[in-house]
Amino acid sequence: xxxxxxxxxxxxxxxxxxxxxxxxxxxxxxxxxxxxxxxxxxxxxxxxxxxxxxxxxxxxxxxxxxxxxxxxxxxxxxxxxxxxxxxxxxxxxxxxxxxxxxxxxxxxxxxxxxxxxxxxxxxxxxxxxxxxxxxxxxxxxxxxxxxxxxxxxxxxxxxxxxxxxxxxxxxxxxxxxxxxxxxxxxxxxxxxxxxxxxxxxxxxxxxxx
Amino acid sequence: xxxxxxxxxxxxxxxxxxxxxxxxxxxxxxxxxxxxxxxxxxxxxxxxxxxxxxxxxxxxxxxxxxxxxxxxxxxxxxxxxxxxxxxxxxxxxxxxxxxxxxxxxxxxxxxxxxxxxxx
Numbered sequence: 025x026x027x028x029x030x031x032x033x034x035x036x037x038x039x040x041x042x043x044x045x046x047x048x049x050x051x052x053x054x055x056x057x058x059x060x061x062x063x064x065x066x067x068x069x070x071x072x073x074x075x076x077x078x079x080x081x082x083x084x085x086x087x088x089x090x091x092x093x094x095x096x097x098x099x100x101x102x103x104x105x106x107x108x109x110x111x112x113x114x115x116x117x118x119x120x121x122x123x124x125x126x127x128x129x130x131x132x133x134x135x136x137x138x139x140x141x142x143x144x145x146x147x148x149x150x151x152x153x154x155x156x157x158x159x160x161x162x163x164x165x166x167x168x169x170x171x172x173x174x175x176x177x178x179x180x181x182x183x184x185x186x187x188x189x190x191x192x193x194x195x196x197x198x199x200x201x202x203x204x205x206x207x208x209x210x211x212x213x214x215x216x217x218x219x220x221x222x223x224x225x226x227x228x229x230x231x232x233x
Numbered sequence: 234x235x236x237x238x239x240x241x242x243x244x245x246x247x248x249x250x251x252x253x254x255x256x257x258x259x260x261x262x263x264x265x266x267x268x269x270x271x272x273x274x275x276x277x278x279x280x281x282x283x284x285x286x287x288x289x290x291x292x293x294x295x296x297x298x299x300x301x302x303x304x305x306x307x308x309x310x311x312x313x314x315x316x317x318x319x320x321x322x323x324x325x326x327x328x329x330x331x332x333x334x335x336x337x338x339x340x341x342x343x344x345x346x347x348x349x350x351x352x
Contacts, residue, residue, distance in 0.1 A: 058323070060326035060329065064331075182322070183326030185319040186322075207348050226343040228328045230347065232323075
């Protein structure tokens with residue numbers, strides 16, 4: 025079986041898409057791109073004709089790395105039910121790695137699992153107890169550091185800068201994003217995934233150092 | 234409208250025809266042009282000097298001005314002390330485009346970023 029294009033650069037992002045989480049979602053995207061990788065998630069395609077789970081499985085198959093934030097496991101205010109999308113996609117990613125035959129590219133899959141507090145996950149996904157799960161305390165700086173360390177350790181690339189450096193650049197980018205959105209006639213808080221990713225990408229190219 | 238002067242005419246001829254004194258036609262560097270030098274060659278010489286010449290390069294007599302060579306420091310050396318280790322590491326990594334990004338969008342975003350950077 026052929027390895028998908030850019031397999032070693034693709035990072036699957038499994039996190040909530042709520043407005044409240046949007047800042048942390050953008051933080052993850054920026055950190056992944058500033059480390060030299062490509063962020064992939066279910067939001068990259070807006071095709072209503074595709075079955076969502078098939079689309080997610082296809083993206084998971086194309087990604088070597090997975091960043092999973094299971095922090096949004098609390099009850100929904102209106103429905104009083106928990107959201108299971110993140111644990112489901114985490115299960116798919118771990119399953120793809122586990123059930124891949126020997127020498128298959130999916131055997132190279134690596135996962136970063138994050139929660140808001142340390143050891144909280146043991147109360148609702150106790151089966152993950154054997155895994156190393158990092159906490160981020162809803163702090164963009166902690167998220168960037170976790171992602172940077174994870175990608176640096178697993179990819180062995182020597183081109184990934186430090187967490188503080190990426191965090192400073194993220195703040196600079198956010199500062200410049202507002203006048204940029206005005207120029208493009210875009211609404212800052214209503215950017216699509218592709219618009220945001222492209223903005224980050226082009227900004228990084230223009231601000232190489 | 235005056236007729237165009239043929240390019241194979243020699244420098245001595247227009248001097249005679251126009252009643253100019255000998256030595257009126259000159260080379261680009263200001264020296265006297267040989268009377269058997271073709272106008273085409275003279276035009277080419279002038280075009281060559283126009284391409285390379287910058288304002289203030291020759292003095293009033295048409296002689297090239299002597300310039301003092303100033304050795305420029307290479308840009309990397311000039312800003313070497315400012316570059317941090319993180320910057321150096323980050324400069325080595327490649328920024329990869331998302332496979333779903335339309336190239337037209339990337340171009341317009343890039344130009345808008347450049348425009349808004351000055352704001």
